[in-house]
Amino acid sequence: MDLNQLTELDLEQIGEWPGLAKAMLILLLCGGIAGAWYAFDTKGQLQRLRTAEQEEMSLRHEFESKQQQAANLGAYRRQLAEMEESFSTMLRWLPNRAGVAALLADISQTGLAAGLEFESFQPADETRQDFCAELPIHIHVTGRFHELGRFISGLAALPRIVTIHDIDIGARQGEHDASGTGVLLNLKATVKTYRYLDEETAE
Incomplete structure (x- = not known):
């Protein structure tokens, strides 16, 4: 075809x-x-x-x-419980408004117990952050080297969070302690502590 x-x-x-x-x-x-x-x-x-x-x-x-x-739900719940417990512990290290005055007294008493002489102790205005307020305190103290060391160690041992910033240490010209064996030092610094903002204050 x-x-x-x-x-x-x-x-x-x-x-x-x-x-x-x-x-x-x-x-x-x-x-x-x-x-x-x-x-x-x-x-x-x-x-x-x-x-x-x-x-x-x-x-x-x-x-x-x-x-x-x-x-993993059980592990997540245990982890959440541990985080909540840790957070509660950290909050206990932050004083509320009522505990700030006592903490300021503790800082001052720590310096006196170390043998330091306070030239000035000036709390400044607080600065608010997310859930806490930063409370700076400008201090000027006089004492021997070991006394300054005891003071800083004492601050670290306080049951509340206390940090020290802007440290300036210098010798007092021609001045010695009462025994005449140690040079007196000036310490100028800013000590900061932190106050917990409760829900009502934060709002």
Whole structure:
């Protein structure tokens, strides 16, 4: 069957076509139906299948993550309890408004107990931070080297948080202690303590 015979075929006389032409027509019709079926039905199903597979993978990862969290829930709760206890302990190191005056007295008493002489003791305005207020105290004391060391060690041993900043130490020219054996030193520094802001004050 050649091309001339194909051009002479009449669609109204399909029954009289040669077997090969009928087979080719059937194949074309089947291919067209299959293509239309794929375009209008199968393609959408495949797309939905891929979407469902992606959702399945996402849900699987989410499930595994939540399963791991659930398995570690006890450890998380213990860790949270430990953090809350540590935070409560730290808050106890910060005085409230009523405890500030007593802390200032403790700082002064620590210096006197170390044998220092206070030239000045000047609390400054507090500076508010997130959950606490910083209370700077400018001090100027006089004493021997070991007395200054005992004073700083005493500050570190206080039950409240006390830090010392901007330290300036110098010898007092021509002055000695009462025994005449030690050089007197001047210590100028800023001692800082911190006051806990309770909820009412913070608001």
